[in-house]
Amino acid sequence: MSRRLPPLNALRAFEAAARCGNFTRAAQELFVTQGAVSRHIATLEGWLEVQLFDRGRHGIRLTSAGQSYFASMRVALDQIEHGTRQLQQRSDERLLRIKVPPTFAIRWLIPRLARFHALHPQVDVQITTSHKPADFDRDDVDVSIHSESRPPTGAGFRLLFRETLLPVCAPGLIDRDPPLREPADLAQHALLCSLNRPQDWPTWLAAAGTQGIDGNRGLKFENAAMAYQAAAEQLGVMVALLAFVRDDLASGRLVAPFDLRVPTEGGYFMAWRADRPVPKRVSDFEAWIAAEAEAAEDHPL
Numbered sequence: 001m002s003r004r005l006p007p008l009n010a011l012r013a014f015e016a017a018a019r020c021g022n023f024t025r026a027a028q029e030l031f032v033t034q035g036a037v038s039r040h041i042a043t044l045e046g047w048l049e050v051q052l053f054d055r056g057r058h059g060i061r062l063t064s065a066g067q068s069y070f071a072s073m074r075v076a077l078d079q080i081e082h083g084t085r086q087l088q089q090r091s092d093e094r095l096l097r098i099k100v101p102p103t104f105a106i107r108w109l110i111p112r113l114a115r116f117h118a119l120h121p122q123v124d125v126q127i128t129t130s131h132k133p134a135d136f137d138r139d140d141v142d143v144s145i146h147s148e149s150r151p152p153t154g155a156g157f158r159l160l161f162r163e164t165l166l167p168v169c170a171p172g173l174i175d176r177d178p179p180l181r182e183p184a185d186l187a188q189h190a191l192l193c194s195l196n197r198p199q200d201w202p203t204w205l206a207a208a209g210t211q212g213i214d215g216n217r218g219l220k221f222e223n224a225a226m227a228y229q230a231a232a233e234q235l236g237v238m239v240a241l242l243a244f245v246r247d248d249l250a251s252g253r254l255v256a257p258f259d260l261r262v263p264t265e266g267g268y269f270m271a272w273r274a275d276r277p278v279p280k281r282v283s284d285f286e287a288w289i290a291a292e293a294e295a296a297e298d299h300p301l
Contacts, residue, residue, distance in 0.1 A: 006047045013040035014052060015077055018062055018070040095124045096281045099141040102129040103194070103224040104268065107244040109145075116288050123281050131196055131223075136273045142282050144271045145289075156274035158286065160293040163266040164242040165204045168254040170234040180237070180257045183208040190236030191218030192227045200239040207262040228254075243268070246296060 016026035017037055027034045045052050052066035062070060100109060105127055113125065134144030136155055144155075151157060167186070174180055178188035183205070193201055201215030219236060221227040228245070231238035232253060240254075242261065248254035270289060272282050 006044055007040070010040040010044035010047070011073060011077075013037045014044050015070065015073050017041060017053070017060070018066065019074070021060070023060065093279070093281070094122060095126060096143065096285055097126045097128070097141045098143045098145065098285075099128050099130055099134045099139065100145045101131050101147065101196075101223070103228075103244065104145060104147075105129050106225045107228065111247070112292050115292070116285065119288060120281070120284050123284070134271070136271075142272060142279065143285060145268060146271075147266055148269050149266045152269055152271045155271040156278070157269050157271040158290060160268045160270055160289065161243050161297055163264045163268070165200055165239055165262040165264060166242055166245075166256050166260070167204065167237050167258060168240045168245050168249070168256050169231055169237045171252060171255050173234050173237070174255060174257060183210045183258055183260070184213075186210070186237060187213050191215065192230050192236045192238040193218065193220055194224035194227050195220050195222055197224065197239075203264065204239055204260070204262050208258070208260055243296065 012030065013026060013032075013036075016029050017023055020026045020029065023034050023037045023041075027037045030037065041052065048069075050065050050069075051063055052069060053060045054063055098109075109127070117123075117125070128141070131146075133146040133148070133152065134141045136144075145160070146152075147163065151159070169180070169189075173189070179185055180189060186205075187210075191201055198216065201218075203215075205213055205215045219227075219230060221230065224241075224244070227238050228240065228248075230236065231240075232248070237257070238254075245254055249256060270286060272278065272286070
């Protein structure tokens with residue numbers, strides 16, 4: 001026997017309007033026009049052959065029949081929402097949602113990710129990139145990894161690696177004129193950096209004791225991954241994070257023209273929610289990425 005149910009879109013419009021007490025706010029919540037909400041409710045009243053709202057000059061008000069219907073509809077929709085959330089949570093047990101900056105994803109995480117998948121093939125990884133750390137109360141993520149000048153607050157966290165600055169460039173740039181033999185020679189070369197890290201060049205130049213070189217001049221890119229590529233294409237000298245150029249230095253794709261490496265107070269931290277039990281997929285990822293970071297740091301160049 002088939003169910004005799006009213007139009008479901010009309011039910012959603014009625015529940016939203018009754019809860020909001022206003023057709024306009026209901027329309028905003030449902031991403032439709034006020035006229036659409038009004039038509040849906042008129043359709044529902046016609047289908048039920050019952051008036052659900054009194055419409056006056058100063059707004060709408062539920063009739064007694066509307067109040068009774070709203071109470072039953074709200075219970076039914078709450079049960080549907082609860083069942084949906086339970087089903088999604090069971091599906092989410094396999095999904096690991098990670099939020100990281102673009103450069104960290106491109107130059108550090110993605111080259112290593114196959115090893116995590118080999119160890120945990122049952123985990124589906126979803127990566128989103130942003131320069132803003134996650135707000136675990138608002139963002140749909142399990143793990144956030146970001147550069148911080150100090151340990152993050154409001155979540156569980158662990159340090160992955162500290163930041164060490166060093167200039168790098170393409171090998172071909174070393175052999176060109178003007179020369180690049182000492183830090184003062186940087187005055188004759190384009191300085192490459194990320195817009196998100198404006199202090200990296202001034203910090204390194206100050207440690208090198210150079211005079212008269214403006215660390216804020218040169219070519220600036222939206223993210224450091226673009227600046228690293230520009231360095232490989234011989235556009236200039238990039239102030240790099242050692243963790244992101246280890247492979248390039250080992251392969252010879254990039255070279256470090258100077259020996260000076262400048263550690264900073266900053267570091268890359270992994271953070272997760274600490275106000276609830278940590279899912280196994282998160283703890284597995286934490287153990288794996290900590291081991292990867294340690295292994296990389298144990299092989300200095």
